[in-house]
Amino acid sequence: MGKRKRLLVEQGFQVIRMIGKGGFGRVYQVSRAEIGVVAAKVMKEEDFDTKEWRVGYQLTKANTNPFVLKYHSAQMFGTQTVILMEFANMKNLDYLIESKQDLPIPVIRAIMRQLLEGLRLMHEKGIIHRDIKGQNILLHSPPGSGLIVLKIADFGLIKEQKQVEQSTMMTVAGTVPFMSPELFMGTEDGEVKADTKV
Incomplete structure (x- = not known):
């Protein structure tokens, strides 16, 4: 042991x-x-x-x-x-994608709705995750419910905004294959606007 x-x-x-x-x-x-x-x-x-x-x-x-x-x-x-x-009792989204299962459109919609709502609620609190990827999206089925609830995990790269209304400026962070192209267009000080034209 x-x-x-x-x-x-x-x-x-x-x-x-x-x-x-x-x-x-x-x-x-x-x-x-x-x-x-x-x-x-x-x-x-x-x-x-x-x-x-x-x-x-x-x-x-x-x-x-x-x-x-x-x-x-x-x-x-x-x-x-x-x-x-x-404990999220199902695998992560990465596993689901790699299994190459045909998911019905309503299931894909439910996953996206939960993910976007989870991120919206985090952003309301001034918290930006910065590392959204399949490994960090866990799936959980509360026993006896018959439902599947998405769980956002791994807050190691989060950024907290002092004011929720402040600029979308942020330092570059994340897992490279999952980063948006504009994050590679940063300035010398590492700051980049999320709405910069690429």
């Missing part, structure tokens, strides 16, 4: 399975009687992004956006940090 998994077991979690890994650490599906099934992201303390956690928790606390992944808590254990988040 690896040290990350052992840490979760020592904290009273039943580790169901690993659901993701990367340079940041590992994500596990875990359960504990008092909180049920959640996702536990385990990483080195120095890799813990306080901005990502703060924004994720802020959006969770406001409880006004059903289309963002909910953050429950973050705790330090020696050199490791554990973030507990809502």
Whole structure:
């Protein structure tokens, strides 16, 4: 048993399975009687992004956006940090696209409506995601509901606007294949207007 998994077991979690890994650490599906099934992201303390956690928790606390992944808590254990988040029980949008399933138009519309509404609600709070891609769009079906709810995840590259009405100026950030062409047309200081002609 690896040290990350052992840490979760020592904290009273039943580790169901690993659901993701990367340079940041590992994500596990875990359960504990008092909180049920959640996702536990385990990483080195120095890799813990306080901005990502703060924004994720802020959006969770406001409880006004059903289309963002909910953050429950973050705790330090020696050199490791554990973030507990809502568990999205289906795969991500990337997986759905790669499966090459023929999706009915109403399903595609529902996915787009939820994604755009989730982004609109984030923008109302002055939060710009800047890394929208299939891997960061999770799918969740609340047990017994028969519904599928989209969940926007990974707030590591977000930008907060001081005023919601301020200019659309932003620094260049994101995952290259998913960035709009105008983001490559920035000035020397890295600023670019999203409505710049390309």
